[in-house]
Amino acid sequence: MITRDELKSIAGNGIWKQNSSLVQLLGLCPLLAVTTNMVNGVMLSLATIIVMAVANVAVASLRNFIPHEIRIPVFILIVAALVTVVDLLFNANLHELYLVLGIFIPLIVTNCIVLARVEAFANKNPPLQSTFDGIFMGLGMLWTLALLGTLREFFGSGTLLGGIDMVFPSLKPIQVLPESYPGFLLALLPPGAFILLGCMIAWKNWIEARAAARAKLKPPAPVEALGCH
Amino acid sequence: MFAPAPFLLKDASVSQVMIQVCVALIPGIAAYASLVGPAILVQLVIATLAALAAEAVMLTLRGKSLALFLTDGSAIVTAWLIALTFPPLAPWWLVVTGTVFAVVVAKHLYGGLGQNPFNPAMVAFAVCIVAFPALMSQWPSVGLQLGLIDQMNIILGWAPRVDALSGATPLDAMKTALKLGEGSFDVATLLANQDIYGNFAGRGWEWVAGGYLLGGLWLWHRQLITWHVPLAFVGSLSLISGALWLYNPAQFASPLFHLLSGGAMLGAFFIATDPVSGCTTPRGKLIFGAGCGLLAYIIRVFGGYPDGVAFAVLLMNLSAPVIDLLTQPPVFGMKDKA
Numbered sequence: 303m304i305t306r307d308e309l310k311s312i313a314g315n316g317i318w319k320q321n322s323s324l325v326q327l328l329g330l331c332p333l334l335a336v337t338t339n340m341v342n343g344v345m346l347s348l349a350t351i352i353v354m355a356v357a358n359v360a361v362a363s364l365r366n367f368i369p370h371e372i373r374i375p376v377f378i379l380i381v382a383a384l385v386t387v388v389d390l391l392f393n394a395n396l397h398e399l400y401l402v403l404g405i406f407i408p409l410i411v412t413n414c415i416v417l418a419r420v421e422a423f424a425n426k427n428p429p430l431q432s433t434f435d436g437i438f439m440g441l442g443m444l445w446t447l448a449l450l451g452t453l454r455e456f457f458g459s460g461t462l463l464g465g466i467d468m469v470f471p472s473l474k475p476i477q478v479l480p481e482s483y484p485g486f487l488l489a490l491l492p493p494g495a496f497i498l499l500g501c502m503i504a505w506k507n508w509i510e511a512r513a514a515a516r517a518k519l520k521p522p523a524p525v526e527a528l529g530c531h
Numbered sequence: 532m533f534a535p536a537p538f539l540l541k542d543a544s545v546s547q548v549m550i551q552v553c554v555a556l557i558p559g560i561a562a563y564a565s566l567v568g569p570a571i572l573v574q575l576v577i578a579t580l581a582a583l584a585a586e587a588v589m590l591t592l593r594g595k596s597l598a599l600f601l602t603d604g605s606a607i608v609t610a611w612l613i614a615l616t617f618p619p620l621a622p623w624w625l626v627v628t629g630t631v632f633a634v635v636v637a638k639h640l641y642g643g644l645g646q647n648p649f650n651p652a653m654v655a656f657a658v659c660i661v662a663f664p665a666l667m668s669q670w671p672s673v674g675l676q677l678g679l680i681d682q683m684n685i686i687l688g689w690a691p692r693v694d695a696l697s698g699a700t701p702l703d704a705m706k707t708a709l710k711l712g713e714g715s716f717d718v719a720t721l722l723a724n725q726d727i728y729g730n731f732a733g734r735g736w737e738w739v740a741g742g743y744l745l746g747g748l749w750l751w752h753r754q755l756i757t758w759h760v761p762l763a764f765v766g767s768l769s770l771i772s773g774a775l776w777l778y779n780p781a782q783f784a785s786p787l788f789h790l791l792s793g794g795a796m797l798g799a800f801f802i803a804t805d806p807v808s809g810c811t812t813p814r815g816k817l818i819f820g821a822g823c824g825l826l827a828y829i830i831r832v833f834g835g836y837p838d839g840v841a842f843a844v845l846l847m848n849l850s851a852p853v854i855d856l857l858t859q860p861p862v863f864g865m866k867d868k869a
Binding site: 484486487488489491493497 | 628636658661662663664666
């Protein structure tokens with residue numbers, strides 16, 4: 303069983319405190335490659351959530367039977383089997399998106415977040431807790447990639463929800479900036495992703511510094527902190 | 532500005548240095564203005580205003596004294612270098628984007644003047660040429676005579692950007708012709724047949740390069756820069772271009788063409804000599820300058836970009852800390868390294 307406090311701490315860790323993209327900085331390769339718009343980022347995160355949740359349950363259930371010395375190959379086998387299932391599902395049902403995400407769906411096998419959660423959490427905790435850990439770690443990745451994708455798409459091409467028609471054929475992307483917007487190509491290239499990710503990490507640290515300062519009942523954060531922009 | 536021991540006293544403040552750098556740029560700017568018209572002066576004003584505004588906002592956010600840091604002139608030097616390296620008829624927002632990126636990201640996010648690992652003006656150039664490659668390669672065609680009003684209209688976006696208005700730089704035109712011709716053109720015929728090349732390196736551009744050279748020599752005379760970086764830059768650029776020119780004069784332009792075209796002179800005297808992002812030891816400066824010249828040649832001749840100076844300087848900025856570490860001179864009185 304799982305207590306309310308346990309659930310709260312697992313959710314808090316996954317979504318904010320141990321956020322895979324902003325704090326642990328794991329899985330940066332798919333983060334850079336697929337977040338050229340929000341839809342790609344969200345769909346890849348959803349695939350990762352499925353893999354993580356099921357892999358965590360499987361490993362947590364088998365944790366007492368897996369020999370310690372060969373645990374990594376066993377984890378990889380489990381994860382790879384799941385990724386194959388997700389890969390085939392995408393290929394069958396969302397074929398256009400599958401072509402866009404390309405190699406990054408099979409590469410979920412090597413995504414450090416998946417292996418890190420399996421090794422650090424599922425291998426030591428009961429199945430129910432591990433399931434929630436997988437889901438919330440994935441949700442943490444999901445909102446980060448969604449925000450990063452939205453920002454890159456907005457600055458890079460002036461649209462929102464680009465590629466949504468690949469998931470819901472009835473919907474169309476929204477043109478936010480006028481058609482004459484020249485497009486800030488840098489935002490769509492990997493350096494733009496690094497720069498925006500850096501800004502997001504600084505933003506998270508700023509929020510935490512402010513919260514810490516408030517908790518100590520000190521005067522509001524010094525202006526220095528505002529400098530991290 | 533730190534250099535290894537022995538230290539000598541020198542009472543030049545940052546603002547005095549920056550003002551003299553601006554003065555040294557004037558001959559080049561004058562030649563440039565007579566070549567492309569008043570557009571370049573408009574760009575200088577736009578870049579300066581954008582740099583001062585961005586600087587003021589960042590200083591306020593960081594809680595620094597506006598009076599002390601805004602007047603040091605470093606933002607103005609950055610702005611001028613940006614305006615001089617961007618195409619003179621670029622739309623106003625391109626220069627503003629570059630300048631704001633240089634001041635906010637390349638300078639202040641790294642800790643302000645003295646802390647920036649990269650030359651802010653070159654970061655602006657690299658960012659804009661990667662983000663807006665088409666606009667950054669449109670240079671005014673030869674002999675295009677437009678008045679101040681027409682040029683203002685184009686820069687501010689009130690007049691359409693006619694394609695005929697925009698050509699390539701002599702350097703870019705030469706590279707494209709040689710690549711497309713696949714051996715059917717040679718350098719000598721290109722130089723003789725097209726009037727954009729002028730006497731040796733591009734009509735009018737020779738005088739701009741000469742103006743920068745003059746300003747640079749004055750900076751050296753005033754002891755604001757040492758001879759190491761410019762000499763190594765010019766030396767390595769001449770060596771590699773000379774070697775390839777002797778090997779095959781039909782496919783490789785002469786050293787004179789390379790020295791007087793593109794950003795070579797501006798780069799050698801004003802950009803690679805940046806005391807913050809460059810090397811500080813004497814031997815380090817020689818390596819730094821030579822690396823800049825070599826990389827600039829490789830990128831501009833074999834690469835896809837119109838000129839290579841910006842990327843060459845950024846790559847050498849990246850290596851500067853290691854070069855400094857490996858070239859520490861012996862401490863005074865000691866035989867070997869300390």
